[in-house]
Amino acid sequence: MSLHCGIACRRKSFWCSRLLSTYVTKARYMFELKEDDDACKKAQRTGAFYLFHSLAPLVQKSEHQYVVPRYSLVELERLLEKFGQDTQKIEDSVLIGCSGQQEAWFALDLGLKSSSSTSASLQKPEMETELKGSFTELRKALFHLSVKDATLLSTAQALLHWHDAHQFCSRSGQPTKKNMAGSKRVCPSNKIIYYPQMAPVVITLVSDGPRCLLVRQSSFPKGMYSALAGFCDIGESLEEAVRREVAEEVGLEVDRLQYSASQHWPFPNSSLMIACHATVKPGQTEIQMNLRELEAAAWFSHDEVATALRRKGPYTQQQDGTFPFWLPPKLAIAHLLIKEWLEKQSCSSLPA
Ligand SMILES: NC(=O)C1=CN([C@@H]2O[C@H](COP(=O)(O)OP(=O)(O)OC[C@H]3O[C@@H](n4cnc5c(N)ncnc54)[C@H](O)[C@@H]3O)[C@@H](O)[C@H]2O)C=CC1
């Protein structure tokens, strides 16, 4: 079936947008902006810009939630001029999304130096005063943002980070040049194209029936446990990665595997988290923890998990010196896996 609606389209666009849903129109508009530098530059005139400094997003802190300010192209140009900067810096911005009304959204880092612009990085404190906000490390800001803003800023930070780390061709050593949208970089000398990358990571909630397995790495905040996670090795299928990670980290063999959902996660670089439920073989539940990877691993009952999910932060040290047992917040896909497991447990314990 043809993707086109069959009606003559006078718009100078790749696609005819009549009769298409808002979602499809948006997807095709994004495609056009990634493919066509002129269209993307034009979209900047009516678009909105999110600002970063050295990969930390600008947020305005209010009592309950952080707000993310956005700027028009004119406001951004004025800001750069005020700080004695070349407006050419705007060419470093990357496309991160668009609204249903085709307002394109961009992200720009004012602190990072790029090979395509000669502008110096801007001073953070002066910018913060001018913008009445603060550039806050994404890890800290993420859980104070709405899900929509958190998702958008995660995408933005991951893309800005990738561009910062891929300014030179790994074959010729020459500076690479980004396209206007930032969906790729090209080496002008040998035409090699570099595309932004994500590393696939499996995250698995292992269950033995009445209990689920949760683990801690020493880098986790005190008291927090999560599902088992690990980067996929090259050449592995999703199923093989889950099996290997569980065996490597806790010395168990998984039996059945059920895919749940996936999520982009900006840390440490940019990962595609693929979340699954798995069960261990009956009677094989003895954990043999890999001490190079984990600090703790244990089986938890339905009630222990339900209590931890209800627990609200801050998770401060208790009188006996320990920290309360708590679980990743809603935004993390680990939270979804744990909640799904709990719900399944509750259903299976209901009288028939
Ligand atoms: N969104 C969520 O709910 C959760 C997300 N995660 C994320 O999953 C990621 C993976 O979990 P880990 O247990 O740390 O993985 P892991 O068990 O594979 O161990 C990490 C080690 O794998 C190696 N490694 C292999 N490929 C790598 C790559 N592409 N990038 C970085 N290191 C690589 C490194 O030696 C690293 O120290 C974490 O970085 C974390 O941010 C973890 C738990 C919950």
Ligand SMILES: [Mg+2]
């Ligand atoms: Mg791991």
